Amino acid sequence: MLSRHARGFATALFSPPARLLVRAGVGPDAVTWVGTVGVSAAALWFYPRGEFFVGSVVVTVFVLFDSLDGTMARMTGRSSRWGAFLDSTLDRVGDGATFMGIGVYYLLAPAGTVANREWAIMISMAAIIASLLVSYARARAEGLGIDCKVGIAQRAERILGLGVASLLIGAGPRALVLEGIVALLAIASTITVVQRFVYVYRNADRVPPEPRVRSRERAALDPLAKGR
Secondary structure (H helix, E strand, O other), X not given: OHHHHOHHHHHHHHHHHHHHHHHOOOOHHHHHHHHHHHHHHHHHHHHHHOOHHHHHHHHHHHHOHHHXXXXXXXXHOOOOHHHHHHHHHHHHHHHXXXXXXXXHHHHHOOOOOOOOHHHHHHHHHHHHHHXXXXXXXXXXXXXXXXXXXXXXXXXXXXXXXXXXXXXXXXXXXXXXXXXXXXXXXXXXXXXXXXXHHXXXXXXXXXXXXXXXXXXXXXXXXXXXXXXX
C-alpha cells in the first residue's frame, strides 16, 4: 500500500529538517504533539467555515509532522514503546477532528449548499467510526501477536484521498462532491475493517499461545488472590 512504499521517500524528505530539530534540542514527542494540535485546530477552524482549500493546506503541513517525529526518533535512537503509543493515539485525535470539522460544516452550511444535510452528517460520523475501527483492529491484533497491516484504506490512503479532494473541490457548490468523497472513504474504511477481521480470523491459530502461568505463581502475582 501507499504507506509502505512511501516510507523510504518520506525518510529522505524529512531527514534534513529532522536533523535541524534534533540539533535544536527538540524531542520527537514534542513534534508529535505539535502535529496533532495543528491538524485538529486547522480542521476544526477552517473546515466548518467552508475554507477547505486553506484548511487542507494547513492540515497537510501538520500531517507531515507524523513522518517527521518518526524520523527524529530513529535518528536519535529514542524510539520507544511510549513514543509509539503516543504517536498512534494522537493520530486518532487528528483523524477524528478532520471528519468532525467536515461534519460541522455540513451542519452549518447555508441552505442549498449541501444536497442532503442529514445524510452528509451521518456519513461524516460513519467515517469517524470506521477510521477508528481500522486502527483499533490493527492495535488489537498486534496485542495478540498478529501483524495486521492489511486493507485498502490505511491512514495514508485516507489522508491523501480527503486532502486531495478538499484541495481540488474547495467550498461552494462544488463542495457537494465532497459528500461522495467522504462516503467513499467511509466505505473503504469499513471494507478495511472487514479485511482485518478476516485476516486475524485466518491467522489467529498460527500465533503460538502465551505460556501459561501455574496456579501458585498466578496467586503470587495476583494481589486479590491472597484474600480469597
